[in-house]
Amino acid sequence: MEKNNNLKTLDYFLKYITFDTQSDDNSKTTPSTFNQLVLAKEIYNDIKKLGYTNTFIDEFGQVYLFIDGEKNSDTIGFCAHMDTTLEESGKNVTANIIINYDGKNIILKNNKIISPNEYPILNSFIGDTLITTDGTTLLGADDKAGISIIMNLIRFLKENPSFKHHPISILFTCDEEIGRGADHFNNLIFKADYGFTIDGDTPYAISYENFNAAEVDINITGFNIHPGEAKNKMVNALLLAFQINSYLDAKAIPELTENYQGFYHLNDLSGNESRAHMHYIIRDFNQDELNNKIDAFYNAKDILLKKYKAAKIDIGVNYQYKNMAEILNKDSRAINKAKNAFDKLNISYKILPIRGGTDGATFSFKGCPTPNLGTGSYNHHGVLEFLNVNEHNLLIEILKEIVKI
Numbered sequence: 363m364e365k366n367n368n369l370k371t372l373d374y375f376l377k378y379i380t381f382d383t384q385s386d387d388n389s390k391t392t393p394s395t396f397n398q399l400v401l402a403k404e405i406y407n408d409i410k411k412l413g414y415t416n417t418f419i420d421e422f423g424q425v426y427l428f429i430d431g432e433k434n435s436d437t438i439g440f441c442a443h444m445d446t447t448l449e450e451s452g453k454n455v456t457a458n459i460i461i462n463y464d465g466k467n468i469i470l471k472n473n474k475i476i477s478p479n480e481y482p483i484l485n486s487f488i489g490d491t492l493i494t495t496d497g498t499t500l501l502g503a504d505d506k507a508g509i510s511i512i513m514n515l516i517r518f519l520k521e522n523p524s525f526k527h528h529p530i531s532i533l534f535t536c537d538e539e540i541g542r543g544a545d546h547f548n549n550l551i552f553k554a555d556y557g558f559t560i561d562g563d564t565p566y567a568i569s570y571e572n573f574n575a576a577e578v579d580i581n582i583t584g585f586n587i588h589p590g591e592a593k594n595k596m597v598n599a600l601l602l603a604f605q606i607n608s609y610l611d612a613k614a615i616p617e618l619t620e621n622y623q624g625f626y627h628l629n630d631l632s633g634n635e636s637r638a639h640m641h642y643i644i645r646d647f648n649q650d651e652l653n654n655k656i657d658a659f660y661n662a663k664d665i666l667l668k669k670y671k672a673a674k675i676d677i678g679v680n681y682q683y684k685n686m687a688e689i690l691n692k693d694s695r696a697i698n699k700a701k702n703a704f705d706k707l708n709i710s711y712k713i714l715p716i717r718g719g720t721d722g723a724t725f726s727f728k729g730c731p732t733p734n735l736g737t738g739s740y741n742h743h744g745v746l747e748f749l750n751v752n753e754h755n756l757l758i759e760i761l762k763e764i765v766k767i
């Protein structure tokens with residue numbers, strides 16, 4: 363497809379990024395921050411201004427919109443989140459629009475540089491229009507680019523009443539970045555046969571596989587005695603912790619894995635000779651492999667308890683989320699819709715696994731199979747975040763093709 367760097371579609375995006383909508387994982391309220399409600403109101407008003415009436419904000423701050431379509435056709439859902447990450451400020455965002463990018467380093471304030479050496483994808487963006495910040499905040503394209511793409515779709519539908527399309531359900535959620543984005547999802551309200559989250563980076567991908575996830579807590583009790591008298595008596599809980607880790611696959615750690623490889627990630631270790639605590643997150647695309655990874659802890663425990671009679675090892679397992687492929691492999695209507703749209707537009711794409719969780723996974727297990735499409739924005743959660751306008755506009759075309767009848 364021909365490049366489309368037209369900035370006309372960016373009005374919603376450039377407005378929404380000026381709203382600071384950082385979520386807060388210490389907050390007990392829903393949404394976690396008041397600012398998300400302010401943006402929800404703004405979006406709701408924008409939807410009304412387009413002439414839609416079947417729209418509301420629910421008690422959790424989520425914005426809904428329902429659009430009638432051709433009878434006897436599937437209702438297609440689209441979802442994006444309004445909050446931004448805790449990791450970097452999203453306050454006073456200043457958009458820096460780079461027209462006709464020349465392929466060189468992009469130099470921002472405070473010596474921040476977005477460099478093609480570090481981010482080689484920039485080499486394929488020469489001639490495109492890019493939007494960065496001034497380098498002091500994140501951009502918030504995660505996921506306001508997703509919202510903007512959806513808003514452009516619904517504006518197009520209003521402006522082109524003869525365009526025949528599926529019925530559409532739209533949902534803008536809160537608190538995705540703190541893991542609460544799917545908490546209030548109810549497909550009895552959303553009423554979509556299947557849907558798409560518009561969140562993530564490259565537009566040339568469909569993602570419907572995510573990790574199965576569990577966390578493992580291990581509490582180790584040792585036996586302490588004066589080190590001078592310790593021979594054949596002391597059982598050092600901290601050293602038992604080291605030993606437990608040595609029974610796990612040393613290559614299956616985040617820093618050595620990619621694509622479809624799973625891992626053990628030790629993210630807390632504390633204690634002394636008497637007591638130690640370990641916390642791992644375990645990830646794998648395959649549920650059996652995830653269970654095997656968990657079994658490895660119990661095997662280590664058995665071996666160590668035989669050797670150290672005075673020790674105690676408690677293992678707690680908490681399953682967190684599941685791979686939505688389990689659902690999408692049985693109901694592939696959403697994936698087929700997306701694939702057809704890419705084919706019709708003559709765009710090549712990849713099936714890319716998500717090395718994390720996604721709200722779409724929870725939606726899928728709650729009755730709405732929901733793979734993910736990208737937004738054309740990159741370097742999320744940091745001050746080097748940027749949006750590629752051409753890719754943003756391409757996604758609007760992909761969404762139009764998905765809903766088209």
Ligand SMILES: [Zn+2]
Pocket residue numbers: 443504505538561562
């Ligand atoms: Zn996101």
